Amino acid sequence: MSAAPGRSQASSHRSPQGEAPVSAALLDVENLCTSFFTEDGEVRSVDGVSLRLERGEVLGLVGESGSGKSVMGLSLMGLIDSPGKIVAGSIRLDGEELVGAPEHAMRRLRGPRLGMIFQDPLMSLNPVLRIETTLIETLMAHEFIDSATAHRRALAALTDVGIPSPAQRMRGYPHEMSGGMRQRVAIAAALLPGPQLLIADEPTTALDVTIQSQILHLLQNLVAARGLALIMISHDLSVVASLADRVAVMYAGRIVESGPVQQILSRPAHPYTRGLIHSAPVMSEPGTPLPQIRGAPPSPLGRPAGCAFAPRCDRASSSCMSMPALTDLHIGHAVRCWHPHLEARLPGVAA
Amino acid sequence: MTEFIVRRLLQAALVVAVMSLLVFTGVYAIGDPVELLINPEADQATRDMVASQLGLDQPLWRQYTLFVANALQGDLGRSFVFNIPAIELILQRMPATLELAALATLIALVLGVPLGLYAGMRPYSPVSHTIMTGSILGFSLPTFWVGLLLILVFAVWLGWLPAFGRGKTASVFGVEWSVLTLDGLRHIVLPAANLALFKLALIIRLTQAGAREAALQDYVRFARARGIAPSRVLFVHILRNLMIPIVTVAGIEFGGVVAFAVVTESIFNWPGMGKLIIDSINLLDRPVIVAYLVVIVFFFVLINLLVDLLYTLLDPRVRLSGGSR
Amino acid sequence: MSALSSKPLAAPAAATPPPPSRGMRLVRAYMRNRMALFGLLLMLVVLFLAVFAPWIAPQNPYDLKQLSLMDARRPPGTESMAGFTFVLGTDALGRDIWSGILYGLRISLTVAVVSALVALTIGSTLGLTAAWRGGRTDALIMRIVDLQMSFPSILVALILLAVLGRGVDKTIIALVTVQWAYYARTIRASAMIEREKEYIEAASCMRLGAWRIMTRHLLPNCLPPLMVVVTVQIAHAISLEATLSFLGIGLPETEPSLGLLIASGYAHLLTGTYWISIFPGIALLIAIFAINLVADHLRDLLNPRLAR
Numbered sequence: 004m005s006a007a008p009g010r011s012q013a014s015s016h017r018s019p020q021g022e023a024p025v026s027a028a029l030l031d032v033e034n035l036c037t038s039f040f041t042e043d044g045e046v047r048s049v050d051g052v053s054l055r056l057e058r059g060e061v062l063g064l065v066g067e068s069g070s071g072k073s074v075m076g077l078s079l080m081g082l083i084d085s086p087g088k089i090v091a092g093s094i095r096l097d098g099e100e101l102v103g104a105p106e107h108a109m110r111r112l113r114g115p116r117l118g119m120i121f122q123d124p125l126m127s128l129n130p131v132l133r134i135e136t137t138l139i140e141t142l143m144a145h146e147f148i149d150s151a152t153a154h155r156r157a158l159a160a161l162t163d164v165g166i167p168s169p170a171q172r173m174r175g176y177p178h179e180m181s182g183g184m185r186q187r188v189a190i191a192a193a194l195l196p197g198p199q200l201l202i203a204d205e206p207t208t209a210l211d212v213t214i215q216s217q218i219l220h221l222l223q224n225l226v227a228a229r230g231l232a233l234i235m236i237s238h239d240l241s242v243v244a245s246l247a248d249r250v251a252v253m254y255a256g257r258i259v260e261s262g263p264v265q266q267i268l269s270r271p272a273h274p275y276t277r278g279l280i281h282s283a284p285v286m287s288e289p290g291t292p293l294p295q296i297r298g299a300p301p302s303p304l305g306r307p308a309g310c311a312f313a314p315r316c317d318r319a320s321s322s323c324m325s326m327p328a329l330t331d332l333h334i335g336h337a338v339r340c341w342h343p344h345l346e347a348r349l350p351g352v353a354a
Numbered sequence: 355m356t357e358f359i360v361r362r363l364l365q366a367a368l369v370v371a372v373m374s375l376l377v378f379t380g381v382y383a384i385g386d387p388v389e390l391l392i393n394p395e396a397d398q399a400t401r402d403m404v405a406s407q408l409g410l411d412q413p414l415w416r417q418y419t420l421f422v423a424n425a426l427q428g429d430l431g432r433s434f435v436f437n438i439p440a441i442e443l444i445l446q447r448m449p450a451t452l453e454l455a456a457l458a459t460l461i462a463l464v465l466g467v468p469l470g471l472y473a474g475m476r477p478y479s480p481v482s483h484t485i486m487t488g489s490i491l492g493f494s495l496p497t498f499w500v501g502l503l504l505i506l507v508f509a510v511w512l513g514w515l516p517a518f519g520r521g522k523t524a525s526v527f528g529v530e531w532s533v534l535t536l537d538g539l540r541h542i543v544l545p546a547a548n549l550a551l552f553k554l555a556l557i558i559r560l561t562q563a564g565a566r567e568a569a570l571q572d573y574v575r576f577a578r579a580r581g582i583a584p585s586r587v588l589f590v591h592i593l594r595n596l597m598i599p600i601v602t603v604a605g606i607e608f609g610g611v612v613a614f615a616v617v618t619e620s621i622f623n624w625p626g627m628g629k630l631i632i633d634s635i636n637l638l639d640r641p642v643i644v645a646y647l648v649v650i651v652f653f654f655v656l657i658n659l660l661v662d663l664l665y666t667l668l669d670p671r672v673r674l675s676g677g678s679r
Numbered sequence: 680m681s682a683l684s685s686k687p688l689a690a691p692a693a694a695t696p697p698p699p700s701r702g703m704r705l706v707r708a709y710m711r712n713r714m715a716l717f718g719l720l721l722m723l724v725v726l727f728l729a730v731f732a733p734w735i736a737p738q739n740p741y742d743l744k745q746l747s748l749m750d751a752r753r754p755p756g757t758e759s760m761a762g763f764t765f766v767l768g769t770d771a772l773g774r775d776i777w778s779g780i781l782y783g784l785r786i787s788l789t790v791a792v793v794s795a796l797v798a799l800t801i802g803s804t805l806g807l808t809a810a811w812r813g814g815r816t817d818a819l820i821m822r823i824v825d826l827q828m829s830f831p832s833i834l835v836a837l838i839l840l841a842v843l844g845r846g847v848d849k850t851i852i853a854l855v856t857v858q859w860a861y862y863a864r865t866i867r868a869s870a871m872i873e874r875e876k877e878y879i880e881a882a883s884c885m886r887l888g889a890w891r892i893m894t895r896h897l898l899p900n901c902l903p904p905l906m907v908v909v910t911v912q913i914a915h916a917i918s919l920e921a922t923l924s925f926l927g928i929g930l931p932e933t934e935p936s937l938g939l940l941i942a943s944g945y946a947h948l949l950t951g952t953y954w955i956s957i958f959p960g961i962a963l964l965i966a967i968f969a970i971n972l973v974a975d976h977l978r979d980l981l982n983p984r985l986a987r
Contacts (some may be wrong), residue, residue: 112582126572610831
């Protein structure tokens with residue numbers, strides 16, 4: 004696993020007074036809050052999340068269902084529809100503020116600057132449209148090009164993602180392809196307009212295990228070749244581990260731990276992260292009882308006042324009745340816990 | 355593909371045969387048509403003569419076999435009342451009914467799809483709520499009563515449109531069409547609107563439900579995530595997927611519209627098949643009743659077949675898996 | 680280092696009250712929608728009027744002794760000889776329209792509800808049997824259902840009444856024939872899902888009779904979609920019966936439903952005597968509309984897919 008090449012080329016720009024260059028992250032999210040206003044009350048799916056992403060960096064966003072990670076991805080894209088709404092915080096893409104931006108402005112960004120792929124490619128690709136239509140419409144939505152050029156670029160895109168006999172596949176329909184190929188097509192369509200940031204929401208969950216690694220490999224190559232920044236959303240730490248530079252763990256709408264992937268895997272500080280790693284079946288010794296985190300995540304309507312994980316945590320104490328802040332343990336490694344683990348994990352980590 | 359068509363045609367023939375038997379047997383049980391056609395003071399001899407002329411003195415099974423034999427040659431009996439072949443009578447009236455039904459379906463689609471789309475895309479707006487409640491009103495209104503209301507308002511009080519009849523027709527391909535003349539158009543507006551109302555309400559609801567569901571689909575999200583223009587998302591992504599169920603339902607329901615024309619034709623005195631059947635039931639004109647029912651059954655089965663074929667054309671997923679499988 | 684521990688679960692910081700039962704939630708959700716409430720209210724009013732018609736109506740329009748031809752075709756608001764006002768006018772025989780509507784509602788509703796219940800019984804039995812037995816019984820029953828449903832109701836009713844003639848019982852038979860298939864199909868669909876569930880397997884293991892399992896265990900869980908179908912079908916039956924009576928092939932003149940009232944006014948429409956047809960029509964419309972409103976919201980509530 005290598006560090007993303009883009010990282011060392013963190014871009015900079017001169018501040019107006021011509022002083023020393025200020026390094027600007029590609030994506031800067033500050034205290035983002037997204038809520039859904041339902042008949043049963045307000046559901047705060049994303050509750051004060053901050054993160055930064057550099058160009059060419061891969062961030063793994065890990066959490067269970069209900070943690071708010073998918074809503075996070077949709078919020079970044081501006082695709083939260085009523086009854087949902089971004090209620091607070093800021094999202095800055097290359098300095099440009101996205102929260103509160105009008106829809107037509109967001110549409111100009113989606114595609115050329117921001118892209119997203121979803122979990123089930125059978126559902127993401129319109130079943131009644133040919134592959135070429137899906138690809139070409141993506142190009143035509145943003146540029147004035149003739150259909151011949153568009154066709155050529157679409158063909159090239161299919162080749163880039165490793166689709167065999169692309170010319171034939173262009174005329175076909177999604178249901179004629181396997182799951183892995185469909186996801187490749189989706190990736191090709193999302194990357195056609197050349198975005199700097201791609202958000203992948205559980206891209207491998209719906210696929211077979213062998214295909215999963217193929218897609219991850221493809222993503223890895225694309226990141227390296229294009230300097231693409233990638234946010235990889237998943238519930239599976241192992242999937243994220245092979246690809247990410249940094250990992251952020253979400254629980255009940257908040258980030259509970261974040262840091263470089265090796266750090267997180269070898270010295271997980273938050274009890275939840277530790278529980279996640281240990282409960283992955285591949286991590287256990289055969290024959291030993293499978294460790295699990297007892298209890299279940301809180302319902303988004305009835306979150307406890309203090310640390311949301313406390314009811315399930317062995318290390319909980321009375322201080323956990325109040326919400327801990329995200330504090331740095333080491334450089335770049337932050338954790339939201341009153342009683343973080345400071346010792347290393349047991350060896351036997353799969354890279 | 356041909357295997358598919360052949361199989362369906364055979365099924366259709368079976369249904370028609372069964373239905374004709376049921377219908378024939380049933381209609382046989384209606385009162386005595388002879389009574390209606392002759393002088394009540396006629397003596398038994400005259401009655402017997404009339405009865406044998408009409409073939410009513412034969413046992414039931416004999417009558418049926420005779421009927422089938424004739425039917426296969428295209429002869430479905432002669433009308434007791436008009437004394438011309440029943441099939442001819444029906445075919446004479448068919449264009450009027452088909453024209454009415456086609457116009458009504460067109461109105462329902464042209465108005466219903468846009469309204470349903472709007473209501474589906476903006477489910478929380480007050481306009482959408484009005485549309486949806488209006489649609490409930492639309493299919494709650496009994497067709498016959500709306501017809502009366504239309505006549506009252508537009509013909510009696512406002513005097514804008516005529517209440518009865520078909521008006522002047524223009525002949526194209528040997529068939530009379532009333533939509534091609536202004537007078538004909540004036541006459542067809544009210545009955546077509548009346549007939550369309552129920553369908554309109556259903557299509558609005560169908561489109562709304564479909565649009566609402568489609569808007570939540572991943573492919574719509576993915577299209578938006580790629581920055582596709584909202585108009586294209588609506589017309590290409592959503593509508594294309596919606597049209598499949600809408601068209602198939604409209605097609606299947608066309609048969610229902612033709613059947614329901616019975617009511618509208620009675621009220622507006624529209625000279626179609628529907629009015630014919632009501633009159634025939636009241637006059638006990640058995641051959642016409644039987645012939646009508648056989649024709650209608652055949653018509654239905656044909657429509658179902660066509661709709662199935664249309665479906666395979668529209669949905670690539672079905673098409674490529676092979677209709678013959 | 681196992682995360683399993685013997686420490687008891689820490690009490691949650693904020694205790695939430697137990698969620699209300701499903702029935703209560705349903706009622707509460709229903710109440711929240713103003714339109715639905717309106718529909719329910721309307722329906723209850725209609726029901727009340729129909730049940731208590733003989734006590735509310737100022738005149739019994741079918742008691743010839745109470746009629747006078749002098750009162751024929753009076754517009755709404757005229758005073759009658761007996762001292763009360765013809766609020767909605769009179770018809771060609773001097774009958775008070777308002778009274779006619781009340782009695783007519785009674786008949787229309789009775790016929791519709793009776794036919795719905797009979798169709799429900801027949802349809803449920805067949806649908807349950809089809810779901811339970813499966814295989815060829817299922818295929819056969821469903822074939823008949825499909826055949827029945829591919830023909831529009833008006834046509835089926837027309838054929839039947841052409842054969843059977845006019846009459847209350849014959850109309851009910853026609854209405855039942857038109858409806859049973861919907862019940863059969865709905866119940867079969869629910870039953871097929873429920874049948875796979877474990878509690879049914881458990882009941883079979885306990886060797887309870889098939890009939891007992893079907894009625895006491897399977898049926899209650901199929902009720903939600905059935906409720907919607909019953910409501911919709913009653914509205915449909917009212918409308919269909921009115922149409923048939925209007926055409927002169929449904930209920931006989933001795934049982935004057937709203938359809939017949941409307942028909943009697945048809946001929947007078949062109950002379951401007953609108954009230955004979957219009958007012959009964961409005962009453963009919965209100966009854967059907969109210970039931971459909973209720974059914975519609977009931978359906979939305981019970982639809983799991985829209986629950987999100």
